[in-house]
Amino acid sequence: MPKELASSPPLITTKLPGPNSARLIAEDERYTSPSYTRVYPLVVRRAQGAMIEDMDGNRFLDFTAGIAVCATGHCHPRVVQAIRVQSERLLHMSGTDFYYQPQSDLARKLVQITPGNGPKRVFFTNSGAESVEAAFKLARYHTRRPHVIAFFGAFHGRTMGALSLTGSKTRQRAGFAPLVPEVSHVDFPDCYQCPRRTTNDSCCWKTFEQIEDDLFRRTVSPDEVAAFFVEPIQGEGGYIVPPHDFHVRLKRLAEQHGILFIADEVQSGMGRTGRMFAMEHWGVEPDIMCLAKGIASGMPLGAIVAKEEVMNWPPGSHASTFGGNPISCVAALKTIQLLEDGLIQDAADVGAYLRQRLLDLMPRYEMLGDVRGLGLMVGVEIVADRVSRKRAPEKAKSIVQAAFRRGLLLLTCGENTLRFCPPLVVSRDQVDMGINILEEVLRSEV
Numbered sequence: 001m002p003k004e005l006a007s008s009p010p011l012i013t014t015k016l017p018g019p020n021s022a023r024l025i026a027e028d029e030r031y032t033s034p035s036y037t038r039v040y041p042l043v044v045r046r047a048q049g050a051m052i053e054d055m056d057g058n059r060f061l062d063f064t065a066g067i068a069v070c071a072t073g074h075c076h077p078r079v080v081q082a083i084r085v086q087s088e089r090l091l092h093m094s095g096t097d098f099y100y101q102p103q104s105d106l107a108r109k110l111v112q113i114t115p116g117n118g119p120k121r122v123f124f125t126n127s128g129a130e131s132v133e134a135a136f137k138l139a140r141y142h143t144r145r146p147h148v149i150a151f152f153g154a155f156h157g158r159t160m161g162a163l164s165l166t167g168s169k170t171r172q173r174a175g176f177a178p179l180v181p182e183v184s185h186v187d188f189p190d191c192y193q194c195p196r197r198t199t200n201d202s203c204c205w206k207t208f209e210q211i212e213d214d215l216f217r218r219t220v221s222p223d224e225v226a227a228f229f230v231e232p233i234q235g236e237g238g239y240i241v242p243p244h245d246f247h248v249r250l251k252r253l254a255e256q257h258g259i260l261f262i263a264d265e266v267q268s269g270m271g272r273t274g275r276m277f278a279m280e281h282w283g284v285e286p287d288i289m290c291l292a293k294g295i296a297s298g299m300p301l302g303a304i305v306a307k308e309e310v311m312n313w314p315p316g317s318h319a320s321t322f323g324g325n326p327i328s329c330v331a332a333l334k335t336i337q338l339l340e341d342g343l344i345q346d347a348a349d350v351g352a353y354l355r356q357r358l359l360d361l362m363p364r365y366e367m368l369g370d371v372r373g374l375g376l377m378v379g380v381e382i383v384a385d386r387v388s389r390k391r392a393p394e395k396a397k398s399i400v401q402a403a404f405r406r407g408l409l410l411l412t413c414g415e416n417t418l419r420f421c422p423p424l425v426v427s428r429d430q431v432d433m434g435i436n437i438l439e440e441v442l443r444s445e446v
Helices: 019-031 078-086 101-113 128-143 160-165 203-221 246-257 278-282 326-364 393-406 428-444
Strands: 044-048 051-054 057-062 121-123 147-152 183-187 225-230 260-264 288-292 302-307 368-374 378-380 411-413 419-421
Touching: 044 288, 057 428, 078 326, 101 121, 101 302, 101 326, 121 128, 128 147, 128 160, 128 225, 128 260, 128 288, 128 302, 147 203, 183 203, 203 246, 225 246, 246 260, 246 278, 326 368, 326 378, 326 428, 378 393, 393 411, 393 428
Parallel strands: 147 183, 147 225, 225 260, 260 288
Antiparallel strands: 044 051, 051 057, 121 302, 288 302, 368 378, 378 419, 411 419
């Protein structure tokens, strides 16, 4: 792959989609599932770093990173080299039934880098949803309790157990009932929507009232609750950063009642927030942590990491044929090395620069209601105006489409939030390019 793509600026030379892309889209739509949600007509031919090229030679600056997956950027040469070497040694041998070095090495590394100094164990999966499913099963097995509590706005996946925990959009759940029983949802604290909106340390009161006054006193005894499932920062729910004491209080409540604290770090983990794991910002040690997305820079891999006393299920109680595939494991080991060698700090530094550039736009555009996030996990709330704070989902969607036509890839999350999750290799110059395109859109089309 020519190296010049990674350092090239966005460039649109055809109508979108171009003729080659349009032909592939027509062919694809004859055969693939109608459940896929293609936001705009992008057909990727190749990618490198934070840049993507389509079938017609149009270039796009990617602020999606394959939905926060390509942590080290597209096709990082050191990750590609690790994959190439491993592919000539061993493609597959099923870590459920046999031993091999990459899986053992990665398990040891994950135990070392995840929060907490005590003994831990790792179970490997293929995806985030599978990690959540494994954590769900383990929580019930370990506690011998049936009930779990999750949060409105949460996205944990679309398989049946993960979907039962998901509280993001009704269309994700419609038509699939009955879901897994014994799941309750409560509000995730959103400081922007909180009417008190005074300080960032008091608007989680409603959440704990719902748990302790509503659930625990009226519908489910706390000694029947196996776990809280929580995202450190809500991802699909709108990139919502909770009040600074929320996770500490939730962990304290969990310990009080013998409830497991399960952190879904599928989107927020692996350096994205300027720490290896987002929960480190609050100093909270989860009992179980769910990982996937950025863990292997584009290769399919997930994992749960649990305290050793929690992962006490016996042989055969859970398994995965492909989880911990050797090629995915070496990609993950190289990803972690690159994160530790500087990409985590880059995410913190460039993420702060991105947030400041977005904050600088706010005085000029009333539709920018809020800028929030940590590291390179940044959300911009799109509203009718900042006085009413009325959500403007259609306006957010139109911004995404207009940005695509100018060579910037964005997505939304929640109802009305622009999601900024570029690869962690994104440069300040590329941030400037992206912000300049965004401002063009805000000025001329919305």
